Amino acid sequence: MMLLNYSQPLELTKLIKWFDNLLRASLPEFWTLLIEFVVVALALLAVYVVVALLLIYAERKITAFFQARIGPNRAGKWGLLQSPADMIKILLKEIIKISRSDRFLFFAAPFFMIVASFATFAAIPFGQSLHAIDFNIGVLYVIAISSLGIIGVFLAGWSSNNKYSMIGAMRSGAQFVSYELSAGFALMTIVVLSGTMQFSEMIEGQRYCWNIFNGHISSLIAFVIYLISGHAETNRGPFDLPEAESELTAGYHTEYSGIMFGYYYLAEYLNMFVIASIATTVFLGGYLPFEIQGWDGFNQIMNYIPSYVWFFGKTFVLIFLSLWVRWSFPRLRIDQLLNLEWKYLLPINLLNIVLMVLLVLTGLTLKDLFGIL
Amino acid sequence: MNTLSIFLTVIITGIILVIGGLGIALLLAPKSDNPQKGEPYECGIPTRGTSWMHFKAGYYLYAILYLMFDVEAIFLFPWSTVVRTLGLQGLISIVFFILILGLGLAYAWRKDILKWI
Numbered sequence: 243m244m245l246l247n248y249s250q251p252l253e254l255t256k257l258i259k260w261f262d263n264l265l266r267a268s269l270p271e272f273w274t275l276l277i278e279f280v281v282v283a284l285a286l287l288a289v290y291v292v293v294a295l296l297l298i299y300a301e302r303k304i305t306a307f308f309q310a311r312i313g314p315n316r317a318g319k320w321g322l323l324q325s326p327a328d329m330i331k332i333l334l335k336e337i338i339k340i341s342r343s344d345r346f347l348f349f350a351a352p353f354f355m356i357v358a359s360f361a362t363f364a365a366i367p368f369g370q371s372l373h374a375i376d377f378n379i380g381v382l383y384v385i386a387i388s389s390l391g392i393i394g395v396f397l398a399g400w401s402s403n404n405k406y407s408m409i410g411a412m413r414s415g416a417q418f419v420s421y422e423l424s425a426g427f428a429l430m431t432i433v434v435l436s437g438t439m440q441f442s443e444m445i446e447g448q449r450y451c452w453n454i455f456n457g458h459i460s461s462l463i464a465f466v467i468y469l470i471s472g473h474a475e476t477n478r479g480p481f482d483l484p485e486a487e488s489e490l491t492a493g494y495h496t497e498y499s500g501i502m503f504g505y506y507y508l509a510e511y512l513n514m515f516v517i518a519s520i521a522t523t524v525f526l527g528g529y530l531p532f533e534i535q536g537w538d539g540f541n542q543i544m545n546y547i548p549s550y551v552w553f554f555g556k557t558f559v560l561i562f563l564s565l566w567v568r569w570s571f572p573r574l575r576i577d578q579l580l581n582l583e584w585k586y587l588l589p590i591n592l593l594n595i596v597l598m599v600l601l602v603l604t605g606l607t608l609k610d611l612f613g614i615l
Numbered sequence: 616m617n618t619l620s621i622f623l624t625v626i627i628t629g630i631i632l633v634i635g636g637l638g639i640a641l642l643l644a645p646k647s648d649n650p651q652k653g654e655p656y657e658c659g660i661p662t663r664g665t666s667w668m669h670f671k672a673g674y675y676l677y678a679i680l681y682l683m684f685d686v687e688a689i690f691l692f693p694w695s696t697v698v699r700t701l702g703l704q705g706l707i708s709i710v711f712f713i714l715i716l717g718l719g720l721a722y723a724w725r726k727d728i729l730k731w732i
Contacts, residue, residue: 275620282621283628290632333636336644341653342665349637357629364625375621382692404655405666416674419681426688433695496656501640505633577731580677584729588684588720592713595691599698599706 252548255371282374286364290512295325297511300558301565308569332507335500340402343497347401352498352505354394359512362388366519367441369529369550380441381433384520385426388475391509392418395484395494398506402497410493413576414484417474420583421481424471427591431464431598432457432524435607445528450535452527456608460598465525467587467594469563472517474579476510479568483576518560522553529553676728680720687716 261281265274299314299322306313314321340348362384367373377383392415399411435457436444444453454461474481485493495506522528529549533541574582601607655662694701694709723729 279621279624283624286625287628287632333639334643335640336646337637337640338652340655341650342655353630353633356633357626360629360632361622361625364621375618375625377618377622400667402655403666404662405657408666408670412670412674416677419685420677423681423684423688426685430688430691430695433692434698437696437699439692439696491656491658500644501636505636580731581729584677584680584720585724589717592717595695596706596710596713599709602698603703603706 253370254550258371286360286374289368290360290363293515294508294511295329297515297561298325298328298507300561301511304562304565305569308565329504332504333501337500337502338497340404340497342403344401344403347397348497349502351394351397351401352502352509354397355391355509356505358387358390358394359509359516362516363512365441366516367445367523367528368553369548372529372550373442376440376442378440380444381429381439381524384516385422385429388513388516389418389422391513392422394509398498399494402494404497406490406492407494407496410484410490410496414477414494416576417477417481417483417579420580421471421474421587424467424583424587424591425475427588427595428464428468428471429520429524431460431591431595434595434598434602435461441523441528445523445530448527449530450533451609452525452530452532454525457598457601458608460594460601461525463590463594464598465521467591468521468525469560471583471587472521473564473567474583476513476517478510478514479564480571480574481579482568482573483579514561514564515557518564519553519557521560522556526556673731676723680723680728683719684716687712 262274262278265277269277302324303313303321314324317323317327339345361375365375365377365380365384365387367376375383395414395418396411399407399409399414402408432444432453433439435453436447438444438447448456454465457464473479477484484490485495490496495503498506529552531541531544531547531549531552533544605611655666690712691709694705698705
């Protein structure tokens with residue numbers, strides 16, 4: 243059931259089709275595919291870096307407003323050039339080699355971080371036809387690949403031969419594996435509801451009724467749990483124990499300098515974006531506009547906004563929420579953190595899955611009740 | 616286009632991103648040797664001994680617990696896609712599965728593994 247909407251003037255679908263046809267008409271099959279792969283890779287890379295720079299700028303500016311400061315305002319208009327300037331600066335810094343570190347693992351660790359975050363980033367549907375990796379096990383793929391990132395964190399902490407790094411890595415490991423469970427189970431609740439793990443099918447199934455409305459109580463619980471555990475997975479906000487600067491200088495990346503540190507910084511912001519965009523895709527209808535079945539005029543207006551604007555809009559709302567939480571709550575202790583997961587979120591989550599199955603089987607979801615599509 | 620080949624492209628691009636950044640840094644960044652620089656940074660105090668040593672066992676217990684529930688999640692994912700076709704029978708059998716794992720968590724809770732000492 244593909245309800246692609248070609249009447250939308252600002253979509254990129256036509257452009258992509260035109261480019262594909264152009265290549266196919268003039269080149270043999272092999273070269274067409276090769277050029278397309280290179281274009282996809284370059285486009286993803288560009289979006290990856292731009293999103294990271296934008297997020298860093300947004301975080302600094304929004305944080306400044308929360309704390310009644312001005313924030314970056316010197317480089318460029320409203321400080322817009324601040325994060326590109328930082329990127330160039332960080333590229334030009336010396337990479338310090340620690341004499342007693344495990345040199346091989348020390349340099350291998352950023353690869354895990356970046357590759358894991360980049361591979362999950364590529365699986366996100368940014369808009370109609372703007373979807374690089376679309377496995378039929380999409381949700382499982384995202385959970386599996388994103389958890390590779392923790393190996394990078396752990397290797398970094400272990401190989402630095404620094405006590406602070408070690409403690410930070412241990413905390414990060416315990417925190418990540420614990421909250422990974424909740425995130426997985428919360429996504430599983432929605433898989434029960436939509437009956438598929440493929441992102442494209444899941445989004446098309448949400449036309450006229452987003453999953454968060456469709457499964458009402460159960461979806462809401464899952465959404466809140468996913469936001470909490472996603473927030474904890476990215477080591478931010480009240481859950482930033484692994485890099486608590488007052489106790490552990492900088493946590494697992496204390497010994498990293500220059501661009502090596504830059505990669506950790508990049509991966510942290512990108513992970514925040516990935517978490518928010520998975521929440522958007524799975525719960526809030528991804529790139530689909532907000533539509534109500536039957537209200538044709540309203541739907542027309544909503545449809546006029548391009549799909550990628552919807553996607554980035556929803557995602558940035560969730561990111562703003564995450565920043566808001568980060569700057570509103572004090573840091574937890576490690577035992578409180580683990581208690582929250584194992585004694586509250588996990589049992590609630592297990593019950594929630596059973597509740598969702600009951601909702602689906604008894605036909606109490608909104609789609610079944612009101613007969614939407 | 617085959618999804619698997621795009622996946623491989625993405626992985627290679629990620630690796631190139633890291634190597635490229637490191638290469639630029641190696642070309643442009645300054646280099647200087649100083650024995651003091653190679654010391655671990657522990658806020659100015661000279662470091663003592665190695666940090667590769669015995670560590671608190673509490674973290675290990677959580678890792679074991681995680682393993683139990685993660686394997687459960689792997690079993691639950693295929694089931695969750697076909698809930699509608701399995702119907703009530705599928706629900707009953709999976710409730711038993713979840714209950715047994717819940718018992719595991721309850722046991723750990725009772726044994727004070729979830730208590731941070």
